[in-house]
Every structure is written in structure tokens, then in C-alpha cells.
Amino acid sequence: MVFMKIAIIADEDTVNCFKLAGLKHAYSVKNASEAEELIREVSTKSDFAMIVTTDTIANRIKATINEITEKVKFPIIISIQKLGEKPQPQFDPITEIIKRKTGIELKL
Numbered sequence: 001m002v003f004m005k006i007a008i009i010a011d012e013d014t015v016n017c018f019k020l021a022g023l024k025h026a027y028s029v030k031n032a033s034e035a036e037e038l039i040r041e042v043s044t045k046s047d048f049a050m051i052v053t054t055d056t057i058a059n060r061i062k063a064t065i066n067e068i069t070e071k072v073k074f075p076i077i078i079s080i081q082k083l084g085e086k087p088q089p090q091f092d093p094i095t096e097i098i099k100r101k102t103g104i105e106l107k108l
Helices: 012-020 032-043 055-060 062-071 093-102
Strands: 005-010 025-028 048-054 076-080
Touching: 005 012, 005 032, 012 025, 025 032, 032 048, 032 055, 032 062, 048 055, 055 062, 055 076, 062 076
Parallel strands: 005 025, 005 048, 048 076
Antiparallel strands: none
């Protein structure tokens, strides 16, 4: 059986919560450019199935997430709400790719 890794790339508070939950690959970043660089690096490793980041970061690096999602099957990149922050419009790279490739916009 092959086990795939999950990484969290987010602000320190969010990362610490995932570390407390037992996630080994938890990376704290100070800004979106640091997150972008780290997401690019982690996405090149074939043993990662998922990268989790915050909506705040995902909304700032949409182009990079779209680029990675189009090139590789894994890892899947998802975003979650930052701790203590109001919900933001969610960026979904899968929906974006479907819209660009087919011209159909999915409303969930």
C-alpha cells in the first residue's frame, strides 16, 4: 500500500493547529510570495497527494495554482478559511480549469 503525503502551507496559527493534529509536513509562511515558492517546490515531489493553504493565500496566487493544477495530476491544491478570519470568496482551481477548458462555469 502506498501512502501519499499531505502538506499545509499557511500562516503560523493555521499551521500550528495542523501540527497539533499530527500533520508532519506543515510549513509556516509570512506572505503569499513565500507560499507560492513553497507550493511550487512541494508540487514537484511525486509523493504529495494534497497541498492545503488558506483562502487568503490562494486568492493572491491564483495564477500559480492554476498553472500547477493544469500541469500535474497530483498534488491537489485546496484552500481553507484562515483561523479567526471572515469567510472569503473561495478560489477553486478545479472549477477554474473546467471553465477555461470547456467554457462551462460550474456553480456550487
